[in-house]
Amino acid sequence: MLRHWKLEDAGSLYKYASDGRVSELALWPRHDSVEMSRMVIEKYFLTNPYNFAIVLRETGEPVGCIGLVPRGEEHFNAADNEREVGYWIGYPYWGRGLTTEALKALIPYCRDSLGLDSLLITTDNLNIASQRVAEKCGFQFIASYEHNGISSKAYRLTLK
Secondary structure (H helix, E strand, O other): OEEOOOHHHHHHHHHHHOOHHHHHHHOOOOOOOHHHHHHHHHHHHOOOOOEEEEEOOOOOOEEEEEEEOOOOOOOOOOOOOEEEEEEEEOHHHOOOOHHHHHHHHHHHHHHHHOOOOEEEEEEEOOOHHHHHHHHHOOOEEEEEEEEOOEEEEEEEEEOO
């Protein structure tokens, strides 16, 4: 399920965002405390109406995140009426198809509710799993590039 983040999710966020395997491929700092996770929820997640927790149906625990990168913070030049999607999932859930399921749920929302023409996904060259998620959801490779000294790939999905 996808839902908005809550401050009470800080413990769960810390549980997964403190894992270097996750933060390294997601290209953000590893969380070093529950307080840091709470600050991230408050400062970044709650201020972005297009950012959602990936929640396990069985337990209600948030185990990942998916959403639209705020304008101006994209890693690749977005086209007109295009937004970049970012996502990550906790290490115990890698390879289970949950991120693909979350992205497939986000796509119609972006097309039908937000009226976007296309979506963009960027990944570190080494993040093969993220590239596979993009490809499974119909995104096409469009470019290799560097962002902050990191070799990366860009993918696009046309919605209209």
